[in-house]
Amino acid sequence: MKWTESLISTLREDPKEAETISHKLMLKAGLIMKVASGIYNFLPLGWKVVLKIVNIIREEMNKAGAQEVLMPILSPAELWQETGRWSFYGKEMFRVKDRQDKDFALGPTHEEVITDMVRKYVNSYRQLPQILYQIQVKFRDEIRPRFGIMRAREFIMKDAYSFDKDEENAKKSYQRMFDTYNKIFSRIGFKFRAVEADTGAIGGTSSAEFMVLADTGEETIVYCPNCDYAANVEKAEGKIEKKGGNAGEKLEKIHTPEIRTVEELANFLKLKPEDTAKTILYMADGGMIAVMMRGDREINEIKLKNAIKANELRLATAEEIVNKTKAPVGFAGPVNLKEKGIKLYIDNSVAEMETMVCGGNEKDYHYSGVKRGRDFKEDKIIDVIKIQKGDFCPKCGKELSEQKGIEVGHVFYLGDKYSKAMNATFLDEKGKSKVFVMGCYGIGVTRIAAAAIEQNYDENGIIWPVSIAPFEVVIIPVNMKYKEGTDFAFKLYEDLKEKNIDVIIDDRDVSPGVKFKDSDLIGFPIRVVIGEKNFKNGKVEVKLRKEKQAEVVEKEKVIDKIIEGLKG
RNA sequence: CGGGGCGUAGCGCAGUGGCUAGCGCGCUUGGUUCGGGACCAAGAGGUCGCAGGUUCAACCCCUGUCGCCCCGACCA
Known part of the structure; x- marks a missing residue:
């Protein structure tokens, strides 16, 4: 491909609509063009x-x-209705009607x-x-x-x-x-x-x-x-480190005004977060459930959803919580929860705790010294904790990264x-x-x-792996008016095409800086520069996009060098 | 859907209740230049997102609406 005959349109400035690296670079390098939100043209390079x-x-x-x-692309509603996904898939599925008013989905x-x-x-x-x-x-x-x-x-x-x-x-x-x-x-x-x-x-x-x-x-x-x-x-x-669970032996109701978070609670009682257990209320397929986990850990809602086999799961709203538990958000706890008709699931981590501090199901009150079995009884023990770095491998027990x-x-x-x-x-x-x-x-x-x-870029642009680069090689004659150089460049261009190497020649009559910037931005794996000084000594420059240093080689050896570069 | 932000030339942005709406980049033509986004000169390019309202006068103020971006919920 000759650059002058191609539709390549790079941007000099960062497009303002893009934030992430790949998005920014794809727009800037002229790979894609937005047509509407989430809908793109692929330009020739892309x-x-x-x-x-x-x-x-x-x-x-x-x-x-x-x-x-x-x-x-279109499929009739009936097929989706057979598996129930016509309704299950929800709004994520694009739906259209034909002129007979029949329902279809865009697959x-x-x-x-x-x-x-x-x-x-x-x-x-x-x-x-x-x-x-x-x-x-x-x-x-x-x-x-x-x-x-x-x-x-x-x-x-x-x-x-x-x-x-x-x-x-x-x-x-x-x-x-x-x-x-x-x-x-x-x-x-x-x-x-x-x-x-x-x-x-x-x-x-x-x-x-x-x-x-x-x-x-x-x-x-x-x-x-x-x-x-x-x-x-x-x-x-994974297995999580067993720790905490020391919150006194005796069940005690404590006045904890305005204390809602685990952090506040632990500070207030001079305990550690892992001595507390938090209780989170969810709506699972229409009914309220409670889930407890150790205070210092986060919940993994996907694991929860799977563990309780729920189709639809979401946090209960503040209003639902007040209606059902009679306590505002932040004070839910396992004691006396059953009487309110709420199923209680507890995480493994809670099952391991000796005693704990929990919400009191009453505004501004918590319980300390809560003991499982004595003060509450769970419906089921499940695994819902979000695993993180430092927990232990479920297979070999070593620390996870x-x-x-x-x-x-x-x-x-x-x-x-x-x-x-x-x-x-x-x-x-x-x-x-x-x-x-x-x-x-x-x-x-x-x-x-x-x-x-996202995996291959630097401050100048994309660094394509050879396998999927828009062109494998770019040839840059520095000065189009330097005839000997451009003649060689075009000859090289033809030779490479002959060898089935995917090559583009930047034959634009623009200043060298523009060509270098564009070739770095688009990220061709190999760049061959034909400049007057080198060429007069019978040499051209070959540079790999992923390397910092260019190499000056005899012009007769350039093809071998390119082939070697494409392999590496 | 909730929160935040933005719509002015192809791109990035400025702008004022008042006369002909600007700047940089890009683009066109001519010339000079030629190893990291060159320079000079002359040009082309705008229903200021859309609709309505206020006003003698709206790109600017008000209302509505549409689109887009970011965060969250959500998601093979």
């Missing part, structure tokens, strides 16, 4: 990046024996559509397993789209679905996809990690997320430096959730009708582009 990502994914999926299909994911396809065409165990995938636009009306294409409302996803005759084989398919994902992300050049994850709206029994490691990531990963345990903090389990990540892939072992709901069956060896055992596997294609930037 689309080249996406296509390179797509190619890698497609190659690896095909190698793994998966077959590509294409499902429609946020395609389990229903693919299951419908497979139940129609697969009738025998002999046709199994099947792994089908597509690379398609997805629509999700995110509550708050942000960070450019990182969390967009319209985005490209590779979604795959496996169908097997039984659990054993389904687990093999799951493993095959897991391995394929490792290959894909390695090929792209990511520093990444697969972690245990919550299954969220897709459902199923187990899942793993592939996280690109970047300090700017939205997700927190808890991992063990000693063994292979790693999990999204949403899902993470934390890091930030960006979710780019997610594999789910689904089981029969969708096949059962949609009555998707086949005949087994014995002629018996059985439902498919499924898995589903997503990769955020467009998100990968943003994640790659």
Whole structure:
């Protein structure tokens, strides 16, 4: 590509609408353009990046024996109603009506559509397993789209679905996809990690997320430096240090005016936060429940939601709390809670405490010396504490660490959730009708582009990995009027194209600084500069974007040097 | 949905109840320059988000509305 013939439009100043690195750089480098909130045009450079990502994914999926299909963007409400997701998915699903007033969804994911396809065409165990995938636009009306294409409302996803005759084989398919994902992300050049994850709206029994490691990531990963345990903090389990639980032996009611937080309470009573237990009130599927955990720790609501098998969970409002407990927010406690008709769950950490301070269910009162069993009785002991750095690995017991990540892939072992709901069956060896055992596997294609930037940038711009760079090499003739130099530059350009190297030549008649700034900003992995002084000595400069130092090489050796650079 | 902020040229911003709305960058033309966002000269480009109101007069004041960004709730 010649720069003068391309639609490349870089910005000199930071776009004000962007805050995060990748968003800012993608706009500044002219990769994407916003059309509406969470909706973007991919400009030529940006689309080249996406296509390179797509190619890698497609190659690896095909190698793994998966077959590509294409499902429609629109899907009829009936399919979603079969699994109940028409109502369950809520406002996040874009819905439209056709001229007959029939309901359709813009596909946020395609389990229903693919299951419908497979139940129609697969009738025998002999046709199994099947792994089908597509690379398609997805629509999700995110509550708050942000960070450019990182969390967009319209985005490209590779979604795959496996169908097997039984659990054993389904687990093999799951493993095959897991391995394929490792290959894909390695090929792209990511520093990444697969972690245990919550299954969220897709459902199923187990899942793993592939996280690109970047300090700017939205997700927190808890991992063990000693063994292979790693999990999204949403899902993470662990042992927490047993401490505290010394709040006197005798149950005493204490006047604690205006004291609502654990911090205030501990200071007031000259105890430690871990000697207290906090009680949080939630509305779970319409009814109020109470959850207790040790005072110094935070709750993980996702773990809670799963532990109590709630569909809908939210904090109780101040009004609901007063109505039900007769005490204002901040004074909830386990003593006499049963009489108010509130189910009590306690975290493991509370079960370990000898005695504790708790809210008194009365304005300005707490109890000290509260003993489990004597002063209250829980309905169930569960694990709801948010695991953090310094807690102990559930597998090997060593201390856990934390890091930030960006979710780019997610594999789910689904089981029969969708096949059962949609009555998707086949005949087994014995002629018996059985439902498919499924898995589903997503990769955020467009998100990968943003994640790659979050992981690879400096103060001058993007540093693309070679695998997905918009061009592998940029050739910069410093002065277009210096004929010998530009002649060589164009010759080199043709030679590289001949060798199937993805190259662009910056043939603009602008000052050198502009070319250097733009090439750093866009982040081409290799830059070849042809300047008059060097060229008169038969030399040109080759610089890797990721290195500080450029190298001056004989002009005859430049192609070898480039090829070497592309490998490294 | 709650909190905060912003809509003026392609981008980043300034501006005043009054006459022709500015600046920088970018863009066009001509010339000089050529290793880190060069310089000179001459240009093009605006329903001041939209609607209504107040006023002799509104980009500016008032009301409404739409859009966008950030934080939170939420989220494969």
